[in-house]
Amino acid sequence: MKLLFALAGNQNSGKTTLFNQLTGSSQHVGNFPGVTVEKKEGTVRKHKDITVVDLPGIYSLSPYSPEELVSRSFIVDEHPDAIINIVDATNLERNLYLTLQLIELRVPMVVALNMMDEVRANEGFIDTKKMEKELGVPVVPISASKNEGIGELICVAADIAENKKQPTRLDFCSGEVHKAIHAVSHLVEDKALEQGFSARFAATKLIEGDPLLEKRLNLSESQSDILGHFVDEMEKALGTDREAALADMRYSYIEKLVLKAVVKPQQSREQLRSLRIDSVLTHRVFAIPVFLCIMFAIFWLTFGSLGALLSDAFESGIESLIGLIDSGLKSLKVSGWMNSLIVDGILAGVGSVLSFLPVILLLFFFLSILEDTGYMARVAFVMDKLLRKVGLSGRSFVPMLIGFGCSVPAIMATRTLPSERDRKMTIVLAPFMSCSAKLPIYAVFTAAFFSSGQAVVMITLYVLGIVVAILSGLLLKKTVFKGNSMPFLMELPAYRFPSPKSVMLHMWDKAKGFVRRAFTVIFVATIAIWFLQSFSWSFDMVEDSSKSILASIGSLIAPVFAPLGFGDWRASTALVTGFTAKEAVVSTLSVLTGGDVSGLQAIFTPLAAFAFLCFTLLYMPCVAAFAASKRELGSMKAAIAAMAYQTGVAWIIAFIAYQGGTVLGIL
């Protein structure tokens, strides 16, 4: 019998580990419809007729965040046959808060009590039978990371699903709240059933003051009045307001339950160990230096030694493959243009993007480890104050930092940001962090024009990127991304060893996405550029790129750059090719100017060269980053808007640099 399970639970409760254990590599990642909230789905191993959907990590079912709303809608509208509520046994009180709300939905549910191995190791004990009685749902102790209890969990879940065993307990409340909930349940029973909600869930949410549910239920005026009356009575009798009353009710019940069912003789070893580790990693003086060392090590491994080794090996592998195909095509006497299309267009283009792959794999390997151990939360905690000023949160720090290596993984890393607004803003700002592919451009130009002050110019450019990002952040905060950022309430989980399986799956997932984009969006883009570069308007192939369509397009837009000091068609053509990869700017200029410095010096004055560097620093990133933006922002329009903004900012800054420099007589 085909079954659909929803997996719900707090962040850091081991939900992802459980999901991976259940579904293995059958999982695939998508989005919930209409929102940029990630949706993971898969079939259970050895039970191919059971599908599990991983709901986002949530702490409550309030109407205030897209993750919570999406979870509510999924359970109410998609009718899963059962809910598996994963609960962290070492952190029971807060985890059960969500449990009580899920039970109100009256869907068959089983509580998976995770991390029981830790509880046992600390000589603790949890009376699961008592919990079952108090909660009215089956409770199965498991350890997701050690793969214990999972089989039993699936059996129990399948059983309650097939036999439609709803939670047996309805009331967690007493006194005034109890009165109010029952009264309102009766009041809105039919409207609730109409919409597919349980009366109890509807009643609780209405009393809490859930505006979305009120709208959806479409209560009559008299019903709304009576509801208001019940709420007022309750508030007066209790002396607190509606939201506090319900939160208090739930936590009181949970506290009593935990006292009865849980024995915790001492602070757990894991917590003590975490405190000790944190005394260094969040130390008032050492925290930031230690973090910088760790990031430096990661960058060095990824973009330097190990990463460079793997990248070069990968690249030469690709090159030999291309060489093979090329000679193969030639021996087959394939026509010239077809040969060029395949070799110079498709293979070269896609190949150059695929050469990013080792970097992406390595970077996400390290990032997964940082995230899964719990260290990322500490980084966000330490850096939050800095990022507040720009309207972001500490969570955005690491993606921005990665941007100094490459914008593509930086944009991909924003997926961990909980707030959609923060995510979008970080995606727009990350490319301002000068990526490593732009270094060749800086190197060539500073050598040609600023040989005595190369380092100074380079540092100026990097700092300029950061300054522009900060100013943009301030601007965007007040305009496009107006509105309060989500409150920065973040759990600091105990440090844990990352599960190798989770790390590998995470790496694999990112790699898959990247490769898929390489063969779709990037594929199309590189063919387009190849075509424009290789053909003249009369559709003949050209050897001399100055006769190509691209060159004439370059000439067409060249005047746009005249106020910036580099209105030469060769400069603008080079900038356009920068869309495929930033390194292409240098190679195109070299081809178009005959390959030496004097050629450059003929087109640019030193001031114009500086303005050009400012422009390349800030304008839209390469097509791989564009494809990643499109994926993470959720729409082509948004990605194009971001690119347009970045290019616009680049133009303005370069303009200021050139005109300002001319007026002031510098250079």
Next chain:
Amino acid sequence: MRLNELKAGEQCRILMVAGEGALRRRLMDMGLTPGTRVFVRKVAPLGDPVVLHLRGYDLTLRKEDAANITIERLPKAAPNAVCAERGRRRRLRGGRI
């Protein structure tokens, strides 16, 4: 007194949670409800946010959000007090250790 006025190492009990909409709801959902005991574990190197210990776990909170919470200070006790207190209560009731 407000929660943002406490220093690292101090304990308190929450009296009232002010604020509006999403923030207030979030604060209470995470367990910051009237009557809850909270221990201020530490402050970030740059001065903000702080780490609170409540209901057996650690939570980061920005000072400006903590300003919404009215508290009464409790006498300084050892950091495990929140746990040890429960252990003591459990032993008194004759529960299993």
